[in-house]
Every structure is written in C-alpha cells, then in structure tokens.
Amino acid sequence: MESNLLHYVWQDSGILIEASLVFYLAWTSQWKGQGAVDFYLSSLVVGQLTRACFLHEYGWTSLRYYYAYWSTDFLLVLSAFGVVCLFFRRACLHEEKMWRLIRIFLVLLLVLVAAISGVSLSLNRHDFFTYFVVVFNQKLYFACLVLNTLLYLMLHRMNSADDQLELLVCGVGIQFAGPAATLALVYLTYGGRFAKLLAYQTIPLCTFGMLLVWAYVIVYVPRTAGGLTRRDVLLPAVPAQESKL
C-alpha cells in the first residue's frame, strides 16, 4: 500500500463520523423519524468495524481481508438499495398510487438483477465468490446509481418541499457517482499517470463526502413534515398595478 497513513485516516474518520451520527440520532430522539438514515448508518458502522478488525489482524493484501471486504460490501450494497427504496417511499408519502407502481418496479428490478447474476454464476461455478462479487454486487451498485439519479430527477419533477430528502439523495449520489465517474476517467485516459492513485483513493473519499453531507443534513437541516409538495402551495396574487409594470 502506497499511503498507509492516508488510508487509516480515511477509515478511522469514517467510522468515527458514522458512530457519532448514530449516537446523535439516538441522543436527539430522531431515531424513529429517520428510518432510512439510521438503518444505513448502522449497516456502515457494522460493516466497517468488521473490515477494520480483519485489516488490523491480517493485513491489506491478505486473502481473508479480501473476502471480509467484499462480503461486507455485499451487505452494504443491499443496505444501499434498501435506503434508495426508503427514499422513494418518503418522496411518495402522499402519492399512494405512484408508490404502488414504484414498489412493483423496485421489486422487479431486484429480481432482474438477481436473475441475471444467477445465470452468470451458473456458468462460472469454479470461482463462485469472485463472480458473485463481480456480477451481483457491481450490477446492483450501478442499478442503485441509476435509481438514485431517477429519484433526484423525480424530486425535482414533483417540486418536493422536503429539502432534507433532496440533500440526503445528493449525498448518496456522491457515493455512487464518484467512483463510477473515476472509472470512466481512468477508462478515457487509458490508465494514465494518476490512474492508480485515483482508482484506489476515490472510493473511500466519496463515502467520506457522503458522510459529511449527511452529517450537515442531520444536524442543520430540519425535516419538513411528511414530504409535502410545493406544487400544492398557492402563490400570492400579484396586484394589477405591479403586473402591468
């Protein structure tokens, strides 16, 4: 590993922020109101503590750390998918008809990803774990990226008044889009001079960015009641004299 210190700083800071946010949510009694956020933060704390134990015990290049990392990543990607689903639910809080459709869509999406991965896994049984990681984890990750983008566009289309939800979705967007954009950059530059540095540093950096955005949102942005939509708010009438001007 080229920069051990930097890696440990990212790792420990990330765990510290996650644990602090979980503690803050419990301390300020926001635990029940933030279903998606506390669920995801708790998953991150559990996943990252497991990885930290394996890293400390066996080292970065060990096979055990490799297995621990990608096994916990499987759980984290599933949690991320759950979070995006819960954000969709929160966005459609007063749109029951729309939510019923979106619920079907999300279930079908997960079934499709699992089915495609199942076909690929059945063809590569000799290296189950690697193909499982590559096929299922990665495809669900990119599916979450597309879903999160759709959710962001939907919030703008609905003209949502839930500022907290918009910022939370932006935070998730940093986490998903950052590594994908870096890979795109590496691909376009044919693995140039800084490609290795970018490829190894971006994933921790993007999750760290998401945690900072979420920390700001949880501490400073109050939750609006029930995800109301602005389109229902009547605009004040413009006086006739002003409108002529």
Place this chain on the structure above:
Amino acid sequence: MKNLVLMFLLALLVVATASSLWRMFAETVTIDGVRPPLVAIGTDPVPPFPPAPPKPTN
C-alpha cells in the same frame, strides 16, 4: 396488467443501463495491465483485485 408490463420494461431499462455502465467502465479498465479495484462502499482501503494467492506454508 398494463402498469405491470410498463414497470417491468422500466426495470429492464434500468438494469440494461447499469449493466452497460459497468461493462463500459468497470470491466474493461486496466492500469499497467492490472485491473483496478471495483466500485464499493465504505471508507476502508480497497483490497487489490484479483487477490494475491495465499503463500504456501512449510
């Protein structure tokens, strides 16, 4: 029924987009002939991919 078909097509479109993104960027990228780490979640250092083979013990 119509909605179900529509949602299925939309899900298929999302999976196809995700799969294309992955194939375009993640699957084919190499740095100095070595595959870089895949996309993942967490602030932990990403292990090299594919993993180093375990050392033989005497």
